[in-house]
Amino acid sequence: MHVIHGHKHVAPIYRGAALAIGNFDGVHRGHRSLIAETSRIARAKSISSAVMVFEPHPREFFQPGEAHFRLTPLKRKLALFSKLGLQLAFVEPFDAELASLTGEDFIERVLVAGLGVGHVVIGYDFYFGHKRGGNPELMVRAGEELGFGVTVMPPIADAGEAYSSSGVRLALAQGDVKGAAHMLGEPWRVMGRVVGGAQRGTSMGFPTANVPMPKGTTLGHGIYAVRTHFNGQAHDGAAYLGTRPTFDDGKPVLEVFLFDFAGDLYGCDIEVEFIDFIRADRKFHSTEELVEQMEKDIAQARDVLSAV
Template sequence: MTPFNPLLVPSFRVVRGAEPVPADLIGAVVAIGNFDGVHRGHRAVIAAAAERARALGRPVVALTFEPHPRAVFAPHVPLFRLTPEPVKLAALQRAGCDAAIVLTFDTALAAITATRFVDEILVARFRIAGAAVGFDFHFGSARGGSPAFLANAGARRGFAVDIVGPLHHAGRAVSSSAIRELLGSGRLEDANDLLGYPWFVIGSVIRGDQRGRTLGYPTANIRLDPACGLAHGIYAVRVDVGGRRYDGVANFGRRPTFDNGAPLLEVFLFDFSGDLYGAELAVTFHARLREERKFADVDALVQQMNADTAAARLALAGDSTGTSLPLPTQG
């Protein structure tokens, strides 16, 4: 994958909820979906929208929903979001969208019929010139709107619809659920393969107990969503912060040698000195080095940390992907 240069990407706009739609985004071609992960299958939908947008001379816009519908329909069931909203917006930008429209998914939106969704949102509000959806996309109350329904509605209302079929890669069906399962079982490389890019998180650095400083490994600590299902362990990572990129090694887990506390992402940046408290980091996961485990004493832990650092440097030296995805320029 070619390293991403955010300076080469035009401004990415985000329209949320009932905000006015900029005039130049009226009449866009929209890729519609939840897009959790913005994986290879999702990007095939975006590519179909982009191809039609180029033919029509229109912008390509991702039309997506927040919060994730499962948070509305099953609020007590934890959901491992591959891409919480800031991450999803960054990935949609990287996928080539000119903008994103983020509709608020609540009981009111869930209750409107598929016909009203087409008439009131796609046609009356956005006046879309075309749409692209995945083969399994459904919308409207009781999931009454199917891809075929949307195509028929488009034929009547004057916009084209592209329906993208299922995608397989390296012998596996590409889906958000499959990627969640792979990340949760420690198969990071396989998950990244289905994503089509190294999985990443965005978060602000919080103050920890500063134990790493006493061990010679000061870390930037990030509290991930409690529902994050990433397998605990040690990872080779790349970190974007303040317009610069650093290689590093990270532990995600409960620190069993010390306190077995709440899961925390602890990132040690190579060849960096400075204060990162409060800074926003994009941490990209390139290789899983080992599982997290408890050590007999601090000396044994530090010896292993030295080995982990060497292993991470080696893994990243042979990793040409080199990409963390950009933070959204707006929104």
């Protein structure tokens, strides 16, 4: 998949694509249906399949002081787009210039003049342009007037409830990583760099890789069965997210214990894939009681992961 940053000075070879547009946070099943339709249209019209995303997320641009829970950072998002078979990804900088464009200006300057789109695919709830003045109806009219096709996708639902990024965030906040995986189409991941910790895990016989959680992340505190990816390898393990109430009840930290692994991961970039929830966080009366429970947690996590 080829990645193009911005809509200006786009080479002729990358123009005229079937283009899915959105934020695609999570790249959940609803997003995947939209992407699949984009690829189908591209094949039918013998044009490239493409996606446009905005960076940073518009909410981060308009509310810079607030922590926003991004399900998928750009690197992960692009990896998923490539995995889903898209040929092009346009990463559009969301800045003051773009935010000032009306819906009509966005279509004429970005989509038509910039990308020369052949077909646009958007969701039923896609709003764009200054003060969200653009909507699917405007896109359809513009397509008729300016000569590109438009497909507006209906909500994709499960048991009557539409898949949504907010639904995934709610599930994760409750520790329901299996429910989130169902909505996403695969387990949710956190990406981060391993940092030094207090070495408590090592002193108890469970050395951990400590990973700072991305800003705004809301995940239920507790123990999880996880699969960790780094250096092209995957390792099963158990992860703890919480405030360590048995010790200092401090800032939440993600601590990952890898099964049957010996090595130094400090400074390494890893991805932690959350497979299942084991138990909620709680305070123990002694270190010995905590260690006893940790052994049970690890055994349960092994059983869960062996069945996956």
